[in-house]
Amino acid sequence: MERCRRRLPHRHKQLCSPAACLLRPFMVLMLLLVDGADSDVVNLLRGGSFIDDSIKFAVYPVRDVLAHGSRTLLPYWTCTHGGVQLWDTQVYIPSLSDNCTFIVHMNSRVGGGHIISTPLYTPRVNAEYVVSMSLACNPHGGPRNQSLMVLVFDDNGKEMQPRPNPFVVEMDPTSSMQNLMWERRSFKMLGTGKCMYLYLASMVKGYYGLLVANVQVNLVNLVENGSFETLTLNPTDVFNSVTQDVTLDGPRLKSIPNWVVESGKVRLSTTGLGKAFQAATDGGQYMIELNAAASAGEISTMFVVPMNTSISKDHEYVLLFDTAVNPIQINPQTSSSLGNANTLVGKLGIKVVGVQTGKDLLDKTYESNSTGFTFVSVGWTTKNYTFKMGEDKTAKISFRSLTDGIDYGPFVDNVAVYEMKNKDEWIKINAPGYVPSSGANKQMLAVGVAERLLVLVMTTLLLLVFKQ
Ligand SMILES: *[C@@H]1O[C@H](CO)[C@@H](O)[C@H](O)[C@H]1NC(C)=O
Ligand SMILES: *[C@@H]1O[C@H](CO)[C@@H](O)[C@H](O)[C@H]1NC(C)=O
Ligand SMILES: *[C@@H]1O[C@H](CO)[C@@H](O)[C@H](O)[C@H]1NC(C)=O
Ligand SMILES: *[C@@H]1O[C@H](CO)[C@@H](O)[C@H](O)[C@H]1NC(C)=O
Ligand SMILES: *[C@@H]1O[C@H](CO)[C@@H](O)[C@H](O)[C@H]1NC(C)=O
Ligand SMILES: CC(=O)N[C@H]1CO[C@H](CO)[C@@H](O)[C@@H]1O
Numbered sequence: 133m134e135r136c137r138r139r140l141p142h143r144h145k146q147l148c149s150p151a152a153c154l155l156r157p158f159m160v161l162m163l164l165l166v167d168g169a170d171s172d173v174v175n176l177l178r179g180g181s182f183i184d185d186s187i188k189f190a191v192y193p194v195r196d197v198l199a200h201g202s203r204t205l206l207p208y209w210t211c212t213h214g215g216v217q218l219w220d221t222q223v224y225i226p227s228l229s230d231n232c233t234f235i236v237h238m239n240s241r242v243g244g245g246h247i248i249s250t251p252l253y254t255p256r257v258n259a260e261y262v263v264s265m266s267l268a269c270n271p272h273g274g275p276r277n278q279s280l281m282v283l284v285f286d287d288n289g290k291e292m293q294p295r296p297n298p299f300v301v302e303m304d305p306t307s308s309m310q311n312l313m314w315e316r317r318s319f320k321m322l323g324t325g326k327c328m329y330l331y332l333a334s335m336v337k338g339y340y341g342l343l344v345a346n347v348q349v350n351l352v353n354l355v356e357n358g359s360f361e362t363l364t365l366n367p368t369d370v371f372n373s374v375t376q377d378v379t380l381d382g383p384r385l386k387s388i389p390n391w392v393v394e395s396g397k398v399r400l401s402t403t404g405l406g407k408a409f410q411a412a413t414d415g416g417q418y419m420i421e422l423n424a425a426a427s428a429g430e431i432s433t434m435f436v437v438p439m440n441t442s443i444s445k446d447h448e449y450v451l452l453f454d455t456a457v458n459p460i461q462i463n464p465q466t467s468s469s470l471g472n473a474n475t476l477v478g479k480l481g482i483k484v485v486g487v488q489t490g491k492d493l494l495d496k497t498y499e500s501n502s503t504g505f506t507f508v509s510v511g512w513t514t515k516n517y518t519f520k521m522g523e524d525k526t527a528k529i530s531f532r533s534l535t536d537g538i539d540y541g542p543f544v545d546n547v548a549v550y551e552m553k554n555k556d557e558w559i560k561i562n563a564p565g566y567v568p569s570s571g572a573n574k575q576m577l578a579v580g581v582a583e584r585l586l587v588l589v590m591t592t593l594l595l596l597v598f599k600q
Contacts, residue, residue: 174350224343235344
């Protein structure tokens with residue numbers, strides 16, 4: 133959000149539609165208040181699960197959040213048209229993968245509702261992001277086929293292109309309150325590096341419509357398990373109960389799926405509150421330290437360019453990862469000439485090698501140090517490097533500590549690779565042409581300027597209320 137805050141006033145100087153000018157003070161205020169997640173790998177959408185612990189479903193497990201009534205209590209989202217309802221997942225059982233989320237019923241007694249998200253920041257310009265959500269038909273009734281339109285707006289109220297086809301869900305007669313038949317639906321969009329909003333509009337008339345849960349926006353990452361969150365440790369690899377880490381070595385070890393310890397030794401450390409170190413921007417539970425047991429280590433992974441994604445071999449790819457240096461250990465022999473015994477200098481070698489050609493596609497070093505950092509504030513930095521795949525369709529990424537003979541060194545977490553799309557080309561390929569799927573509820577969707585204005589003002593007010 134830091135970047136949202138800096139960008140907005142600057143942008144509006146150059147391009148100022150009447151609505152945007154009016155909204156500017158609200159927008160800036162709102163962005164100052166939102167401290168949403170800013171990592172590339174985790175869900176970028178705040179409040180996508182509609183969770184609000186302050187809401188108690190005491191009487192009847194349906195909460196109206198009619199836009200034009202007094203009870204506009206949809207957490208983080210704003211209802212701008214018609215009405216929606218917030219449902220209790222104790223009564224309406226969510227799918228197993230959507231643990232403990234609230235559910236939004238997109239219709240109410242006044243018909244279909246429209247809701248808009250809080251500002252969403254996709255930091256990577258022209259990277260693909262997936263917008264996904266769980267949908268189910270209302271088990272109590274409604275039309276056989278129910279549809280939901282999802283639009284993406286920028287902060288000037290301009291709709292992002294191409295417009296995705298509406299999601300159409302067919303009623304499953306076996307679906308019930310205890311066993312809702314959820315379907316995961318998604319579409320892709322390009323990152324803009326600016327603030328955007330998701331707009332969900334029910335296209336079903338009447339009281340009964342679609343249920344929505346667990347809305348997510350994630351970067352399309354070509355690296356699998358880039359956050360080291362999935363582990364298959366050997367029974368002999370036990371986390372030390374004090375330091376909360378385990379040393380891994382040898383290419384034969386498959387402790388971290390999709391990763392290999394190429395040489396030396398590395399440490400798998402726990403991250404998060406009460407763990408060995410502060411979590412990286414993924415907020416995950418594990419990270420890798422590239423030194424352990426007096427040895428510099430190297431890890432690697434492979435990624436494949438998906439079919440049909442790269443049209444030109446000149447396309448650029450971006451490697452992202454979080455890094456820092458172990459801040460807790462005192463290593464006088466590696467500290468600077470300044471004589472600060474607490475400073476550890478970590479030097480990281482980063483390489484991407486094309487598998488087909490054997491060429492180095494990227495070869496960099498990055499040096500940083502632990503000055504001023506502690507285990508609860510390790511100074512995580514997200515680095516980005518751009519490279520081209522050329523003729524290669526597969527590549528190997530490796531991270532290596534260049535400081536040998538010591539126990540502690542650079543950290544790596546949250547590794548991601550994405551392709552920088554050519555925007556015009558991408559829009560052409562992905563434009564579905566607006567063809568409503570068979571059975572879609574045909575209803576004109578008009579999202580006027582006034583409505584957008586209302587959305588932003590209401591979002592601002594809601595945030596102010598939430599922050600009290
Ligand atoms: C669901 O989430 C809650 C808290 O968010 C947690 O306590 C519980 O263990 C989770 N259940 C499953 C099955 O993951
Ligand atoms: C790639 O494109 C070709 C031709 O357009 C198509 O036949 C094929 O199904 C596509 N593959 C994928 C994985 O989308
Ligand atoms: C540590 O890093 C800071 C910021 O990059 C730099 O100013 C300082 O000189 C570095 N110290 C050492 C000992 O390398
Ligand atoms: C990429 O890294 C450079 C410096 O290495 C930095 O100036 C730039 O802001 C970064 N870009 C993004 C999008 O993170
Ligand atoms: C619902 O959609 C399916 C395809 O998803 C279509 O075959 C069917 O005819 C539609 N039913 C109605 C009642 O519109
Ligand atoms: C977060 C992530 O990418 N996890 C993956 C780690 O690797 C396993 C095994 O390939 C996948 O199943 C996970 O999805």
